[in-house]
Amino acid sequence: DMKVTQMPRYLIKRMGENVLLECGQDMSHETMYWYRQDPGLGLQLIYISYDVDSNSEGDIPKGYRVSRKKREHFSLILDSAKTNQTSVYFCASSLSLGGGNTLYFGAGTRLSVL
Template sequence: DVKVTQSSRYLVKRTGEKVFLECVQDMDHENMFWYRQDPGLGLRLIYFSYDVKMKEKGDIPEGYSVSREKKERFSLILESASTNQTSMYLCASSLQQGSKNIQYFGAGTRLSVL
């Protein structure tokens, strides 16, 4: 079974704090993704990575950065958290080729920025 693990289920941070969200997958997947989920808006892609040290902007990258130093780990960074970044954050991974890019998701991190 594919396992995607997000380090925190719930986080509460203050405006202006630097926030790290960590994600680890154990299936040697090349692709990793960060989404945020908001009511009525579905899942919106923030960033994705198709290889170590490689990253591509998604639909809503503003206010976020990412880091992929190892294949199994993909970090989302909020340099200076703001209240509009309060959301559910979901990490996913998938194979580079084949399996029609079925993405496997972690359980999510609910972030509240006060």
Template structure:
């Protein structure tokens, strides 16, 4: 069953703590994405990864960094989390002209 898996599903962190969001896919898709979802703003692109160690900033990269050391895994890192990074984060993957496959999301609360 082809899928994108995100861990954890829910996360509460204090302001200033580091946050690691993990995403895995079992489809050998080259391209992976991190989006955040906020009411009234839709899904906004944070980072794109075209393959291992080939990452590009999306539309709102400030405050985030990513890591992709294996094709199957794409991590989103928040160094010193801020309250305005409270959001739902979605990972997605695709290959060629295939459609996006989204994960189920990680709901992050920064207090």
């Protein structure tokens, strides 16, 4: 079953707290992504991971960091969260190296930073 799983689905944090968003995939995909989605702004790429410990900044990496220690697992970390990081975060994976071809998305994590 081809699936991208995100945990948690909903999260409320206070400003200044640390946040860990987790993502797993069961397709052995090399490439994984973190996006955030805000109304009117579409999907904004935060980070790409091309394989274990091979991560690259996307378009809006400031305030975020990532960790990929296993091919099937990709984490997004917010150190000292800010209110403007309130958003819906999507993880995705794809088969090919280089960020092309079909992306498979998780159901998203809705993060509120108060």
